[in-house]
Amino acid sequence: MSSQHRAPGSGQRAFLRRILAEGAQRLGVSPAGETVFGWHDRTIGSPALTDTDTLWLRATGEHRDWAHGEAWTGNQDASAITDVPKPAVIARVDWDEPPVSMYAELLTYVPDPPCSATPELTAPPIVPAAWWSDLRTAMEALAVYPTDRGDHDPSALPQRVEAFYRRPLALPSPPTTRTEHTDLHWANLTYPRLWILDWEYWGNAPAGYGAATLYLHSLLVPDTAAHVHDLFADLLDTPTGRLAQLSAAAHILDRAGRSGDYPTLAALVRAHAARLIQPAGRR
Numbered sequence: 001m002s003s004q005h006r007a008p009g010s011g012q013r014a015f016l017r018r019i020l021a022e023g024a025q026r027l028g029v030s031p032a033g034e035t036v037f038g039w040h041d042r043t044i045g046s047p048a049l050t051d052t053d054t055l056w057l058r059a060t061g062e063h064r065d066w067a068h069g070e071a072w073t074g075n076q077d078a079s080a081i082t083d084v085p086k087p088a089v090i091a092r093v094d095w096d097e098p099p100v101s102m103y104a105e106l107l108t109y110v111p112d113p114p115c116s117a118t119p120e121l122t123a124p125p126i127v128p129a130a131w132w133s134d135l136r137t138a139m140e141a142l143a144v145y146p147t148d149r150g151d152h153d154p155s156a157l158p159q160r161v162e163a164f165y166r167r168p169l170a171l172p173s174p175p176t177t178r179t180e181h182t183d184l185h186w187a188n189l190t191y192p193r194l195w196i197l198d199w200e201y202w203g204n205a206p207a208g209y210g211a212a213t214l215y216l217h218s219l220l221v222p223d224t225a226a227h228v229h230d231l232f233a234d235l236l237d238t239p240t241g242r243l244a245q246l247s248a249a250a251h252i253l254d255r256a257g258r259s260g261d262y263p264t265l266a267a268l269v270r271a272h273a274a275r276l277i278q279p280a281g282r283r
Contacts, residue, residue, distance in 0.1 A: 010041070012041045013037060013041055013044075015061065016037065016041065016043070016044035016059065016060075016061075017035070017044065019044070019059045019060075019061050019102050019104065020035070020044045020045075020046065020057065020059045020104065022059075022095075022102075022104070023057060023059040023093060023102070023103070023104020023105075024048060024057055024104070026093045026095070026104065027048075027057070027091055027093055027104060027106055028050070029048040029049060029050055029055065029057060029106065030048060030049045031046045031047070031048050031057055032046070032047050032048060032049045032054075033046055033047035034046065034047075038060075038198075040259065042060060043058060043059065043060040044058070044059050044060070045057060045058040045059070047109060048106065053109075054109045055090060055106045055107060055108065055109050056087060056106070056107040056108065056109050056110065057104060057105075057106055057107075058075070058104065058105050058107060059102065059103065059104040059105075060102065060103065061097075061100050061101065061102040061103075062100065062101060062102075063099055063100060063101075064096065064098065064099050064100065064101045065099075067100075067101035067102075070149050070150070070201075070203065071200045071201055072103075074149075074199045074200035074201060074202060075087075075089050075105060075107065075198075075199045075200060076089045076092055076105065077147075077149060077199075077202075078199035078202060081142065081145055083141045084138045084141050084142050084145075084196060085134070085138055085193070085194050085195050085196060086195060086196045086197070086199065087107040087108040087109075087110055087195065087197065088107065088108045089105050089106070089107055090105075090106040090107060090108065091105065091106045092104070092105040092106070093105075110190060110195045110197065112190035112191060112192065112193045112195055113190060113191070114186070114187045114188070114189065114190055114191075114197070115127065115186045115187070115189045115190065115191050116185075116186035116187050117187065118186070118187060119185035119186060119187045119188075119217055119262075120185070120186065120217045120218075120219075120220055120262060120264070120265040121186045121217060121218050121220060121221045121224055122220055122221070122264075123221065124221055124223065124224055125186065125191060125224060126191060126192075127191045127192060127194075128192055131191065131192065131193075131194050132227070132231055134194045135189070135194055135231070136231055136232070138194065138196060139180075139181075139210055139211065139232075142179050142180065142181060142202075142210075143178040143179055143180070143207070144178070144179070145179045146179075147179050147202075147203050147204060148203075148204075149202065149203030149204065150179070150180070150182070150202070150203020150204030150205050151177070151203070151204050151205055151206075152204075154174050154175055154177045154204065154205075154206065155173050155174035157171075157173075157175060157206065157243065157247060158171035158172065158173045158175070158243060159173075160247075161243060161246050161247050161250060164250040164253075164254070165246070165250070165273070165277060167277070169246065169277060171239070171242070171243045171246070172239040172240055172243060175206045175207070175239075175240040175243050175244075176206065176207045176238075176240040177204050177205060177206055177207060178204070178205070178207045179202070179203065179204060179205075180202065180203070180204075180205040180206075180207075180208075180209045180210040181196060181199065181201075181202045181210045182201045182202060182203070182205050182209055182210065182213065183198055183200070183201045183202075183213065184196070184210035184211070184213045184214045185213060185214060185217040186214075186217055186218070189214075205244070206240050206241075206243050206244040206247065207235055207238075207240050207241070207244070208232060208235030208236055208238070208240065208241040208244045208245075209244040209247065209248060211228065211231075211232035211235050211236055211241075211244070212236060212241065212244040212245040212247070212248040213248045213251075214228050214232075215228045215229055215232070215236065215245070216245070216248050216249055216252060216265075216269050216272065217252075217265070219265060219268040219269065219272065220264060220265055220268065242276055245272070245273075245276055246273055246276055246277070249269050249270075249272060249273040249276075250273075252265065252266065252269045253266060253269060253270060253273070256269075
């Protein structure tokens with residue numbers, strides 16, 4: 001998880017530390033080691049000790065009006081996926097302090113560090129050759145996992161993407177869909193062993209959406225971006241892959257505009273989207 005904008009002493013971080021401690025008490029574990037804050041201080045996590053094992057303790061809280069839906073149960077729902085290298089939820093506890101709902105969950109501990117401290121890659125990743133084939137294998141295993149999560153009306157996605165870019169784009173409707181990790185960036189991948197982290201947002205999406213997200217988060221390191229593209233070219237270089245890239249780019253650019261995220265990446269993503277928007281003969 002990446003470091004975020006709020007200062008460590010902020011009220012939000014104090015709140016998160018409190019619910020982490022409360023969750024640890026309710027789950028019968030002891031937090032130990034470095035505390036990590038998630039995107040915009042929405043979540044908190046740290047290693048946690050049982051009598052016999054080390055696990056990962058993660059906690060978050062939301063106003064009760066928002067504390068529901070697929071993202072609220074994403075990690076828990078993903079525990080049924082057993083053929084992808086990912087943490088599993090061991091236990092979870094939910095509680096309320098009106099008007100806020102909270103949960104804490106214990107997950108398998110992953111000792112390998114993230115490939116990047118930020119979602120966007122800023123230096124070539126130090127990964128073994130087999131890591132790349134493991135990534136492709138994991139994405140193919142995930143693709144066939146049946147789920148009702150994710151985009152429930154994929155035929156509407158082309159219109160949403162066209163509305164973002166404010167022009168018709170001749171996108172496939174409906175697109176080919178499959179199960180994807182829709183937040184596949186470099187802070188959610190570990191090395192030297194591959195683990196895929198943070199499963200809040202996963203489910204049905206255009207085929208190749210995960211690859212598109214990872215590719216766009218690689219653009220600051222051209223050689224790595226080219227490697228990602230080559231690894232997933234059969235998905236990216238299709239009409240649905242073009243839609244996936246434009247949709248993932250829209251998400252990044254929207255975050256950049258709304259939250260000030262991706263200050264160095266946004267221009268490259270915008271330029272890549274512009275190339276995808278051009279008529280085929282002019283690309």
